[in-house]
Amino acid sequence: xxxxxxxxxxxxxxxxxxxxxxxxxxxxxxxxxxxxxxxxxxxxxxxxxxxxxxxxxxxxxxxxxxxxxxxxxxxxxxxxxxxxxxxxxxx
Amino acid sequence: xxxxxxxxxxxxxxxxxxxxxxxxxxxxxxxxxxxxxxxxxxxxxxxxxxxxxxxxxxxxxxxxxxxxxxxxxxxxxxxxxxxxxxxxxxxxxxxxxxxxxxxxxxxxxxxxxxxxxxxxxxxxxxxxxxxxxxxxxxxxxxxx
Numbered sequence: 001x002x003x004x005x006x007x008x009x010x011x012x013x014x015x016x017x018x019x020x021x022x023x024x025x026x027x028x029x030x031x032x033x034x035x036x037x038x039x040x041x042x043x044x045x046x047x048x049x050x051x052x053x054x055x056x057x058x059x060x061x062x063x064x065x066x067x068x069x070x071x072x073x074x075x076x077x078x079x080x081x082x083x084x085x086x087x088x089x090x091x
Numbered sequence: 092x093x094x095x096x097x098x099x100x101x102x103x104x105x106x107x108x109x110x111x112x113x114x115x116x117x118x119x120x121x122x123x124x125x126x127x128x129x130x131x132x133x134x135x136x137x138x139x140x141x142x143x144x145x146x147x148x149x150x151x152x153x154x155x156x157x158x159x160x161x162x163x164x165x166x167x168x169x170x171x172x173x174x175x176x177x178x179x180x181x182x183x184x185x186x187x188x189x190x191x192x193x194x195x196x197x198x199x200x201x202x203x204x205x206x207x208x209x210x211x212x213x214x215x216x217x218x219x220x221x222x223x224x225x226x227x228x229x230x231x232x233x234x235x
Contacts, residue, residue: 008160009124009169010195019164056191058153065153085156088173090188091148
């Protein structure tokens with residue numbers, strides 16, 4: 001499968017500012033792992049040391065939060081768009 | 092590194108801070124980010140979804156963040172940062188801002204007091220999350 005991945009500005013590589021890329025993946029986890037290999041900044045932003053999504057990182061497949069689906073094991077198809085967005089908080 | 096913003100957009104942000112006082116306001120900044128320079132072209136007011144203590148906390152949910160991302164993409168722009176207010180405190184990032192912020196975004200903070208006097212400064216979290224660096228906030232005069 002070749003879903004689209006929409007990359008937020010902080011995760012783009014300085015030499016590759018593409019907002020949307022196509023990756024080869026069967027699941028959300030595979031798509032993000034591929035993205036992390038291509039863009040070293042991605043891994044530390046998205047995952048904790050155990051490989052889980054960080055609490056303030058959200059991944060949607062189209063309009064569905066993957067935490068409400070099968071998490072990183074959520075399957076994707078050619079027509080899907082994976083969107084990474086932060087929850088922003090502070091005080 | 093700097094943030095440039097139209098005076099009229101800055102006024103919208105400061106008015107938002109006055110409206111929600113004594114609670115914190117929050118919103119997204121839409122524009123262009125390039126090589127450490129952030130050009131803010133619009134400010135989207137959002138709901139502070141902190142469940143309690145909104146006098147000293149704000150939360151922008153994933154759903155609001157997704158909607159802003161989609162809006163920016165539709166305009167061919169990016170979410171380049173976020174703004175919030177510090178009621179009765181200076182516009183300097185708090186410990187909570189540092190713990191929960193994302194590097195690379197610009198964070199525009201408005202200190203607001205009970206008389207409605209506002210001061211706004213811009214910051215960026217270091218890549219390792221250890222500290223904020225202040226950004227030059229360049230206010231672009233509105234066209235006559």
